[in-house]
Amino acid sequence: MPPPTGIFFNVNGKDVSEDNVDPELTLAYYLRNKLGLRGTKLGCEEGVCGSCTVVLGTWDDGENKAVYRAVNACLVPLFHVHRTFVITVEGVGSREKIHPIQDRMARGHALQCGFCSPGFVMSAYALLRNHPDPSIDQINAAIRANLCRCTGYRPILEALYSFSPEGGGCCGGNKNGGGCCKDKSSSSEDEGYDDKLLSFNDFPKYDPTQEIIFPPSLRTYADSQDQVILKGSRIEVTLPKNLTQFKESREGKHVISSGLITRLTISQNPECFSEQWISTKYVREFNEIKVETDSVLIGAAVSIQKLSDTLSHHQNENIGTAVSEFFRKFSSPQVANFATWSGSVVVSAKSSTIVSDVLLLLSILNAQITVLTQSGELVQVEIDEFLRRRLYETETILCASFSRSDNRKLFCLKLGETSEQDATVFNFGALIGNKSSRIFVGLGSQPKRLTRLETWIDSEEGFDFEDLYRESGMEKNNNSLMALTRLSDFLKSKTISQVSDPITFLQYYKPTTNESVGRPIANYSNERAITGEAIYVNDIQANNAVHLGFVLSSVPHAEILNVDSSEALKLEGVVGYFGIKDVPGNNTPGIQSANTFFPDDTAIFADKKVESVGQVIGVIAATNVVLARQAAKLVKVEYRELKPLIDLNEAIEAKSYLGKVQCYGKEEAIVNECLAKCDKVLEGEVTLGSQEHYYMETQSSLVIPGEGDELVVNCSTQGTCFTQLMVKEVMNLPAHKVIVKTKRLGGGFGGKVHNASWIACMCAVAARKLNRPVYGFLSRSDDLAITGKRHAIYAKYRVGIDAEGKAQAAHFETWLNGGWSKDHTENVTAVMSILVDDVYNLGSVRSVGYPVKTNSSSSTAFRGYGQPQSKLINEGVMRRIAREVNKDVEEIKKLNFAVEGDRRFLGDRIHSDAHTECWDYCTNWSDFEKRKRNVEEFNRSSDSVKRGIAMSSVRLGLPFPDTTAHGIASLLINLDGSIQLSIGGTEMGQGLNQKMIQVCSEALRRPIETITIIDNSTDKITNAPVTGGSQNSDTNGLAVLACCKKIMSRLQPIVEQNGGDWQKSILEAYGKHIPLQCTEYGVVNRSQFGVGDMETPYNTTGACAVEIEVDTVTGYNRLIRVDMVMDVGESLNPAIDIGQIEGSFMQGYGYVTCEKISYDEKTGHLEQNTAGKYRIPRARDVPKDFRVKLLGINKANGAEVYSSKGIGEPPLMMSCGAVHSAIMYCVDDWRKHNGIEEFVDTISPLSADKIRELCSKKRI
Structure with missing residues (x-):
């Protein structure tokens, strides 16, 4: 029994007793730091991403069984797990005894970087413990709050659906008698292809009796009735x-x-x-639930989920279903499982802005609130009175009671930026019937009763929408329009299209006869990640280490007058403050790297001036990360504020540039002359927002000082060599004194090149000063504030066309928001300007790029590196041409395609290209024309819900013609015949390591299990380029093949002499002093393959068809079907390539829909400054019909590795193009049918509020 100042619980079957725990200590930090259970990841520390999910089991005496709940360990205070069974991913299974969930996800390719995977496992585990045979809907609900940035969710869903009796196949096991989806979609085009990466039908049935039992110690534990004080x-x-x-x-x-x-x-x-x-x-x-004949009483400490379940089960069917559906949109299951309904009410009562869904529901259902007064009296308050008087500071809510005899109908509506799990910006609800309706609207934190509307509805037999709108008394705006439109539909018993389509997940690829290359083999590290055994930087344990807290600028532009860290340094456990004065070398190391990479003037620490909110001024070092972050906020900075440039348009007007204006193509006079000869010249604008990388693992470094000024830098970086150069410059050391190690990243997408190196440099400064290990682990909010994002742009175009819509000439001007320092902006400007013609032949072209400086975080590399912006510019151009000549957009696109043999506008020749084949194949395979007619038919009969369908395509030349287009590999054969491989690329979820193992296996004819890849480290591989740009399988693959070729040139005679006995041959070679290791470069010899020095050896091409549904009232969208066709040559690993395609698609979908970046124009603060305010796609956003085909056309020229092609970035360009165009199809259709002829220039993202704005001009 614990002492009166202690708590007792069980973790993974082991009893734990803790005395006087710190009330601020979370369960996550306790599990990771005290128990060493580091499979519980920290991705946001706000209860948003789900990476920290664990399961809490409690014994329900009433039900006489254990109940299991998924919760966010990053939020749960440790003192609240008393008498609880805590299960982490390590307690679920291990590589030696893997759990069925882990096994199916690992073998089903349901992870890439793996950082989020333990959280998904735990959410699914909680579900199976309570429901061993879950429905598809239950599975969707269980993981709806778990975020993944890599996979695109499809393989996760497919693996987990296999546990449902409704699942089991690509079409849900012929669910609802719909027949096999293969029968519907198969054609002669699919012959010779495998249509599934893995069949889950062969897995054994899940057996719940094999789970770890609820600890008897918790059931028999005699809890003291004394209160505990911590x-x-x-x-x-x-x-x-x-x-x-x-x-x-x-x-x-x-x-x-x-x-x-x-x-x-x-x-x-x-x-x-x-x-x-x-x-x-x-x-x-406070925890009581009493169900009487005519009432239900629910205690104030009952969770929101339990409130929802209780009301759902003990009200009439209509009310119960509406309550359940309403709370499915609330926050997340992990939060709802632990947060209390009364807490939601109290938080709302103390805020003027927080809109409480719980309080709205209490108001509609006419709840009675029992309040405990300061004097100890229990007072019952009607909800209407409670809303008027609110809750006094000295009062505590004890419980709420609800009538069970209500036979009215309940309607609830919640509006956030996205359709589910989003902060409520507006809510509305109505209880209709018995001539006693109750209708409330959420305005700020206070629900407002619409008594006039209640009276009118109760007295009317029939009405139209205009009457409803007039009698509501609500202010006429988009929110009231939406609420009353949906209420009108509800009153008329009219349902909105919410089609529950059969699930169709198809992945087509050509099977191979190779032993290793070309097979969909699961990544060798999948089991490590899925069981929580994979080590990321922040999981490395170092003795005597300190942690950094980051002192950030709170203003966008100012001179620094003084920095006072004295208050922070007074705190016990704080060991130092470090800033510009502590840098022994160069504070702007990027300038020195110009000859190797490109110039970057980013300062590690602010020097006399700050130019962005979030710029790092200094760091606090402390004995734990929570203390370091708290202490950093105590550092006082005095500023003399200067005028900032926040808005891109203002910066453009001020001609605030980061570098020189870049001009490509024909001279302006020549293009103008061509434009003058065209039948028509069309002009337009394009405005594209930024995008946050949102890698699940935030920026992380651990620097360990060694002897003789040596530094070992463990860093989540995409470029070990680049980070080494940055650190050595800052520390004024030769490069050989700095060893940078990276085993894996929890996602990168371009965001862990410069940004990762800066954090490593800061850690290095502190580590050398303190002579002890230093962790730099960014909180999600600091990561959002400090690090760069995709470049937002503003563009203008003029395009000249003939009468048919064929482009003859084009002039583009593009302004890129580079933020406060150069970072990658000059390079991204160049790439975007050079590739502005996208997949088209636009005739005479001039492209001008302006790298713009603003006082915001420095924009950086992001998947696609300027090409997604080029794609969206051209989507706008094609839409504009199509409108002008009255043709379908797809017809205009095809008319303007550049084809094999053409030259791009800078003169490089298009070759090894299957773009046309991909487009035609996708058109036929997706049945595009027929489905487009169906969409038109649907839209003719639907006023507010519209469907759109569009195609887009991609052409990406690889590898790039620059000085970093090479790979490095080192191969070592041990005396037992096992093989160690080291490459110059970083594994960040793209499957690079697995592909290189397969290449090595195929080349050496050795089993895959005999080969391992060791850490990417500068003491093994030097001068390696940054990993990115879709080319690393090419460059590193060539290096691996070169190593294998050299080794086998030494070993082949001995192997043949020994009849193929590998180990015997290795021992014999060793005895003959034959080297069993080598290091080689991999470089594409362009001249060998007839390719010019500035041309790319081949093109990765593809086409995509997207069908989407948009509710123009709410602005929400739903992907109906996606067909993607890619030519990746002969895939090294179809599972990895298809995973990259699907993940890239969903990232592109997010870019043009829900991922919004904005800055307060006065303060310069990022408005999406927490994990909860920035929205990436979730599992619910995955199209239920998602089809991917690897064509394997193999238009290769011999420069590729086993005839394969790079794949990481091209699908994103197709995705953002097709999704944006499909949504605009919906918007244009609505506007056309409402008499609005004005053309809408391209703008992105098309968020819910933007769609409501575009589709509301005639409504309000």
Whole structure:
């Protein structure tokens, strides 16, 4: 039994007793740092991403069984797991005894970087513990709050659907008698292809009896009835066990229920030095649920999920279903499983902006609130009165009661930036019937009752929408329009299109006869990641280490007058502050790397001036990361503020540039002359927003000082050599003193080149000063503030066409928002300007790129490197031409395609190209023309919900013609015959290591299991280029093949002499002093393959068809079907390539829909400055009909590795092009049918609010 200041719980079957835990300590940090269970990942520390998901099991005495809940360990205070069974990913399974969930995900290719994977496992595990035979809907609900940036979710869904009786196949096992999807889609075109990467039908059925049992120690534990008091350095919390104790101890204390929000808020507040809390968590009366014949009583400490479940089960079917559906859109299952409904009400009551869904529901259902007053009295308050008087500071909600005899119908609506799990910006609800309707609208934190509308609805037999709108008394805006439109549909029993399509996941590829290359083999590290055993930088344990907290600029442009760290340094555990004065070398190391890479003037620490909110001024070092972050906020910085340039258009007007204006193509006079000869000249503008990388692992470094000025840098970097050069410049050391190691990244996408190196440099400065290891691990909010993003752009074009719509000439001007320093901006400007013709032959072209300087975070490399922006510019051009000549956009695109043998506008020849074949194949395979007619038919009969269909394509030349287009590999054969391989590329989820193992296996004719890849490290591979640009399988593959060729030239005679006995041959070679290791470069010899020095040896091409549905009232969209066709040559690993295609597609989808970046124009602060405010696609966004085909046309010229082609980036260009065009199809159709003829220039992202704006001009 724990002491009166302790708690007792069980972790993975082992009893744990802890005395006087710090109230600020979260379950995640306890598991990782105290118990060493580092499979619980930290991706956001806000309860948004799901990476930290663990399962809490409790015993339900009423049901006499254990109940399991997925929760966010990053939010749950440790003191709230008393008498709880905590299960982490390590407790679910290991590589030696892998769990069925882990096994199916690992073998089913359901992970790439693997950082998010333990969280998905735990969410699914909680579901199976409660529902061993889950429905598809239950699976979708269970993982709806788990984020993945790599896979695109399809393989995760497919692996987990295999546990459902409704699943089991690509079409859900012929669910609902729909027949096999293969019968519907198969054709002669599919002959010779395999149509599934893996069949889950061969896996054994899940057996719930094999799970770890609920610990008997927790069931038999005799809990003391004494209240527990826990004292930390800043917080004291009292944990009473009954209402009497609560009343006696409450005075002067802050009441908490789950503690999620309070603990999170306090942890971010360094000014808090002494607080007292009292928790309702263990008070029996606050946890009661009483179901009577005519009423339901629910205690204030009951979770939101339990409130939803209880009301759903004990109300009439209509109300129960509506309540359940309403709360499915609330936050996340992990939060709803732990957060209390009363906490939601109280937080809303204390805020003027937070809109509470719980409070709205209580209002609609006419709940009675029982309040405990300061004097200890229990007072029942009607909800209408509660809304008027709110909750006094001295009162505590005890419970709420609801009538069960209500037979009215419930309608609820919640509006966020996205359709689910988003902060509510507006809500609305109505209980209709019995001439006693209750209707409320959420305005700010206070639901407002619409009594006039209630009276009118109760008295009317029939009505039209205009009457409804008039009588509502609501202000006429998009929100009220949406709410009343949906209420009108509800009153008329009219349903909105919410088609539950059969699930169709198809992956077509050509089978191979090779032993290794070409097979869809699961990544060798999948089992490590899925069991939590894979080590990322922040999982490395170093003795005597300190952590950094980052002191960031709070203003966008200012001179620094003074930095005062004295208050921070007073805190126990803070060991130092470091800034510009502590840099022994060069504070702008990128300038020195110009000859090797390209010039970058980014400063490591701000020097006398700041030019962006989030620019790093200095760092605090402390003994733990929470303390370091709190202390960093205590550092006081005095500024003399200067005028900032936040808005791109203002910066353009001010001609604020980061470098010289870049001009490509024909002279302006020549292009103007060509334009003058055209039948028509069309002009347009394009405005594209930025995009956050949102890698699941934030920027992380660990620098360990060694002897003789040596530094070992463990860094989540895409370029070990680049980071080495940055660190050596900052530290004024020769490169051989700096060893940079990277085993794997938790995602990169271009965001871990410069950004990762800066963090490593800061760690190096502190590590040398303190002579102890230093961690630099960014919180998600700091990562969002500090690091660069995709370049936002503004572009103008003039295009000249003939009468048919064929382009004859084009002039492009593009302004790229580079932020406050150069970073990659000059290079991205060049790439975007050079590739502005995309897949088209536009005649005489001039392209001008302007790298613009603004006072925002420095834009950096991102998947596609300027080409997604070029794609969207041209999508706008083609839409504009199509409108002008009254033709379909796809017809105009095909008319303007550049084809094999053409030259791009700078003169490089198009060859080894299957673009036309991909387009034609996709058109036929997707049945595009027929489906387009179906879309037109649907739209004619649907007023507000519209469908759109569009195609897009891609052509990407690889490898690039620059000085970094080479790979390096080192191969070593051990005496037992096993093989160690090291390459110059970084594994970040793209499967590079697995592909290189397969290449090595094929070349040496050795089994895959005898080959391993060791860390990418500068003491093994030197001078390696940055990993990115889709070319690393080419360059590193060539290096691996060169190593294999050299080794076998030495070994082949001995192997043949020994009849193929490999180990015997190795021992014999060793005895003859034959080298068993070598290092080689991989470089494409362009002249050997008839390719010019500035031309790319081959093109990766593809085409994509997207069908989408848009609700023009809410602005939400739904992907109906996606068909993607790619020519990747002969794939090295079809599973990896298809995974890259699907993940890239979803990232492109996010770019043009939900991923919005904006800055406050006055303060310069990023408005999406937390994980919860920036929205990436979720599993619910995956098209239910998702088809990918690797054509294997093999238009190769011999420069490729086993005739394969690069794949990482091209699908994103197709995705953003097709999705954007399909949504604009919907918008244009709505506007056309509402008499709005004005052409809409290209703008992105097409977020829900933007769509509502475009589709509301005639409504309000």
